[in-house]
Amino acid sequence: xxxxxxxxxxxxxxxxxxxxxxxxxxxxxxxxxxxxxxxxxxxxxxxxxxxxxxxxxxxxxxxxxxxxxxxxxxxxxxxxxxxxxxxxxxxxxxxxxxxxxxxxxxxxxxxxxxxxxxxxxxxxxxxxxxxxxxxxxxxxxxxxxxxxxxxxxxxxxxxxxxxxxxxxxxxxxxxxxxxxxxxxxxxxxxxxxxxxxxxxxxxxxxxxxxxxxxxxxxxxxxxxxxxxxxxxxxxxxxxxxxxxxxxxxxxxxxxxxxxxxxxxxxxxxxxxxxxxxxxxxxxxxxxxxxxxxxxxxxxxxxxxxxxxxxxxxxxxxxxxxxxxxxxxxxxxxxxxxxxxxxxxxxxxxxxxxxxxxxxxxxxxxxxxxxxxxxxx
Numbered sequence: 001x002x003x004x005x006x007x008x009x010x011x012x013x014x015x016x017x018x019x020x021x022x023x024x025x026x027x028x029x030x031x032x033x034x035x036x037x038x039x040x041x042x043x044x045x046x047x048x049x050x051x052x053x054x055x056x057x058x059x060x061x062x063x064x065x066x067x068x069x070x071x072x073x074x075x076x077x078x079x080x081x082x083x084x085x086x087x088x089x090x091x092x093x094x095x096x097x098x099x100x101x102x103x104x105x106x107x108x109x110x111x112x113x114x115x116x117x118x119x120x121x122x123x124x125x126x127x128x129x130x131x132x133x134x135x136x137x138x139x140x141x142x143x144x145x146x147x148x149x150x151x152x153x154x155x156x157x158x159x160x161x162x163x164x165x166x167x168x169x170x171x172x173x174x175x176x177x178x179x180x181x182x183x184x185x186x187x188x189x190x191x192x193x194x195x196x197x198x199x200x201x202x203x204x205x206x207x208x209x210x211x212x213x214x215x216x217x218x219x220x221x222x223x224x225x226x227x228x229x230x231x232x233x234x235x236x237x238x239x240x241x242x243x244x245x246x247x248x249x250x251x252x253x254x255x256x257x258x259x260x261x262x263x264x265x266x267x268x269x270x271x272x273x274x275x276x277x278x279x280x281x282x283x284x285x286x287x288x289x290x291x292x293x294x295x296x297x298x299x300x301x302x303x304x305x306x307x308x309x310x311x312x313x314x315x316x317x318x319x320x321x322x323x324x325x326x327x328x329x330x331x332x333x334x335x336x337x338x339x340x341x342x343x344x345x346x347x348x349x350x351x352x353x354x355x356x357x358x359x360x361x362x363x364x365x366x367x368x369x370x371x372x373x374x375x376x
């Protein structure tokens with residue numbers, strides 16, 4: 001079965017030949033895996049947007065998805081004396097490498113932390129859709145015609161997280177509670193940019209795109225990050241026209257959010273979200289058997305394999321058993337894409353990552369064969 005066919009069958013709540021699979025990891029983890037598979041580094045695949053995994057690595061892992069990535073042609077990156085640099089959203093970024101080899105951004109300066117007027121927010125250097133060259137999209141679509149195609153990624157929209165890098169965490173959270181007009185204007189600026197960006201991407205990709213992928217982190221380990229009422233008032237309205245645009249093209253819609261997000265599922269479904277990424281089964285109220293039973297006929301699930309627990313600290317046997325357990329819970333009647341719950345971290349044993357994908361491929365194939373035999 002072709003990867004695209006496999007994915008579309010699963011996402012229509014039917015059972016394919018095996019579960020579709022996807023991959024995310026930090027840069028150093030991907031380098032380790034490419035070294036394992038003998039894949040040379042491709043230095044031409046850097047981009048501001050996430051989802052830019054090396055297709056050769058995805059092929060080696062038997063993953064079924066590819067993400068469209070237009071080329072960034074905007075203002076050159078400005079390096080500051082302290083080594084920080086200014087990102088696409090006008091944020092100040094400094095790369096810090098952790099002892100395990102993973103590298104993450106710190107934000108040494110928050111450009112809107114002390115803003116006092118809406119005019120200051122408007123004067124901030126917001127990105128423009130003209131900073132991207134979409135001419136390579138058709139070439140990518142030709143190359144990946146056998147795969148399920150993402151338009152967008154887990155960072156698309158993501159108003160809360162984007163604003164954390166501009167205003168700071170406290171001001172964003174308090175600002176939402178107080179309905180700060182400066183923060184709400186920043187939310188709108190982000191929504192406007194991504195609407196223009198996706199509109200251009202969808203125009204070029206047309207019917208060859210399968211999934212519109214959006215992100216907005218709404219959960220924590222212990223529960224929702226914000227109340228459902230706040231979500232419905234402040235965040236959901238920003239999303240509606242994006243979802244409507246995707247539905248106009250007939251796309252499957254996928255929402256990324258880390259953490260405990262079960263409380264938002266009814267609104268996702270009502271709004272027209274078809275797939276939730278990422279299902280962190282060890283966060284509060286995210287038992288996979290329960291969410292499949294309650295929402296599995298209307299919502300598909302992407303993720304499920306914990307980067308915090310079993311992949312990081314377990315044995316190969318632990319990983320294999322966990323993969324089987326998650327497939328047993330989420331794969332019946334389709335509707336499940338197996339993937340890590342976020343970026344696999346540097347320091348994760350390579351053998352655990354390989355075991356995850358090998359087990360998923362082999363076990364889910366037999367899982368669906370047995371179910372079909374039992375039904376017939």
